[in-house]
Amino acid sequence: MLRLSTFLIFFSFVLQAFAQDKISISGYVKDASSGEVLIGATLQVKSNYRAVRTNTYGFFSLELEQANDSLFISYVGYQPLAVEVNADQQKRYSFELTPLGNTIEEVVVSGKKQNKNVTSPQMGAFNFTIEEIKNVPVIFGERDILKTIQTLPGVGKGGEGSSSFYVRGGGGDQNLILLDEATVYNASHLLGFFSTFNSDAIKDVELFKGGIPAQYGGRISSVMDIHMIDGNNKKFSGEGGLGLIASRLKLEGPLQREKSSFMLSGRRTYADMFLKASKDETVKKSKLYFYDLNAKLNYRLDDKNTIYASGYFGKDDLGYGDLFSFDWGNATATLRWNHIFSEKLFSNTSFIYSDFTYNVDVNNDESEFVINSKIENLNLKQDFSYYANSRNTLKFGFNALKQKISPASLRATQTSAVNSLIIQKRHGIELAAYITHEWNPIYWLSMLYGLRATDFMVMGPGTFYSFDEEGEAISSKSYSSEVIKHYLRLEPRLSTSFILNDRQSIKASFNRIVQNLHQLTNTTASLPTDQYVLSSLNIKPQYADQVAVGYFQNFANNKYEFSVEGYYKYMGNQIDFRNGADLQANEFLEGELLFGQGEAYGLELFLRKTKGRLNGWISYTLGKSQRQFDQINEGRWFNARQDRTHDVSVVGLFKLTEKWNLGANFVYYTGNAITFPSGKYTVDEKTMYYYTERNGYRMPDYHRLDLSATYEPQIKDKRFKSSWSFGLYNVYNRKNAYIIDFRENENNPNITEAYKIALFGIIPSVTWNFKF
Structure with missing residues (x-):
């Protein structure tokens, strides 16, 4: 350091x-x-x-x-x-x-000079504003940035209704999601049908899936950097919407005109209110809703200093009468200070807090217990930008991150049929420093290169176990509040662009990234109950080395943008589970883990039209993602759960008239890899299934078409605007498989049959939006 x-x-x-x-x-x-x-x-x-x-x-x-x-x-x-x-x-x-006001909407992925996608050394990155995606149709008619990025090449969908996404063959936990620099651990509401991010409060979204700059670290697949709006510092305004199952409202305005402002945005579903109409008393007491709140303040001290304070709080609450309840939520807080040292040197200092918590409460005749878990961090972050000249920009800084995980623990009453089990907390501190240099030495060559150095310290107090090859604990050692182990790592980054002319370029990139926080899940969708673990004496940091090369070209005076990128990613110290692993309330959880390697490679094609009444994009990904563990599949490589051969998205937006905007979204992808039983046997008159090859089968291919229409009437009062958004999700009522399960045939128990559970058919939506 x-x-x-x-x-x-x-x-x-x-x-x-x-x-x-x-x-x-x-x-x-x-x-x-x-x-x-x-x-x-x-x-x-x-x-x-x-x-x-x-x-x-x-x-x-x-x-x-x-x-x-x-x-x-x-x-x-x-x-x-x-x-x-x-x-x-x-x-x-x-x-x-x-x-510009009431003009044709341009759907582009970044606010930049028209050929920046060609000349910039950055590759594998997309940037867009909420206005640019407002007509993309999604489920329940809610504008959703996570659903929109799933239409980009190299970004795999988590499944029907899910907000999870997979980037270039990586896992869902390998994506870093930041909201005003604060980490968001579970970015979904209602088990994935809505995302955590209320679009009314969002200004800008940037996704990096390759050539990740050195100022970012902690996840090995991608970074999604989201910025909330600051708030109108000139006049008071508001906007919102009323939908079939959710409503939202945003207010913003100056505290001191052109010097300070605020923004406050809230959203809530009210599906639980329909339960009150039931005649069943248990159903009447049930809960089914989520809410979230975004807030931001900023104050300009003088022309060199500005203070920002922002926060997010969201919670989901599900429950069935008094028998069962399940709630989870994120909370973040960011305090930032922007300071201008000179015309060349800019500084940003941030104090950041994040946490994610879930609670499960069971109360029946036999068992009364609560399961809860929590992950939280505190982060001090200092960033500098030094603008040496038009050919050289230097960024450097450091951050100190303190993390604490309270694993899922079970607390039971004295009369409960189950016993309490309290799992000890885990602590870690990660120190990092970085430097990155954007250099344009000659007109046809641009480079963005840097280095990030990290030191992750496994911290006490706690008891740490050693395990044999079968996962049985064989020894333990207790530590006080001390540094138990250091993991020192260097992460080089490089992106370069060779400009052939003002319309064509070839780009290449390499990056190594290290990850010390690991999410344990055995599903393709991220669930609130998934466990998190830190790097420890048994769990080494994950790392990924990714190389990529691409060709970029613009056509017809930058009206069309085309790119093709190929990539290869090697992933070390990957985590999987033993067969029959117990992940909940397990004191010896690390003994259930297996460690191996992975690789992903593919080809991405992207064509976008950015001007005119009809615009949109087409993306296609041809990919492969596989893993290798000595204790799984006899050491042979097998498909990762998120492995998909083909992934296609087509998004079209059309301005029909000054009042009507139309949108369409078609998606198709190869079914996820999955493990199905290869046979069955009977134990104590119960049928048990026998599994052999890991992820050796496929879910059925997935496809659907969504349509939307937005009507903006002309209103004489210029201070008030409104619009109506109509949508059809899954227009041709495709019954895509959500779960494939197995059962014995009713007429012949010797015959085992598979059956499909589909989550959604066609779903209409309507939302009234207003702005004043």
């Missing part, structure tokens, strides 16, 4: 010395109507045609060849702005762009 810090300081001085002859200006680009900062806005200098983009806080820094110059500022959905600047008189600016 000391050597890395010394290198960072030395490199900063070198870049500063190199840039001294230039004139620098800096500032922010904002929305003229709300004061919201714009992420990824482009500023181009007239004299040298150099262009820069605003960072995730709306900040920019650029160099001028001369004190007096002209800038051209642009952002998707906003009126471009041409301005004159004089660096001798002013070096700090705040530019405001005016929304």
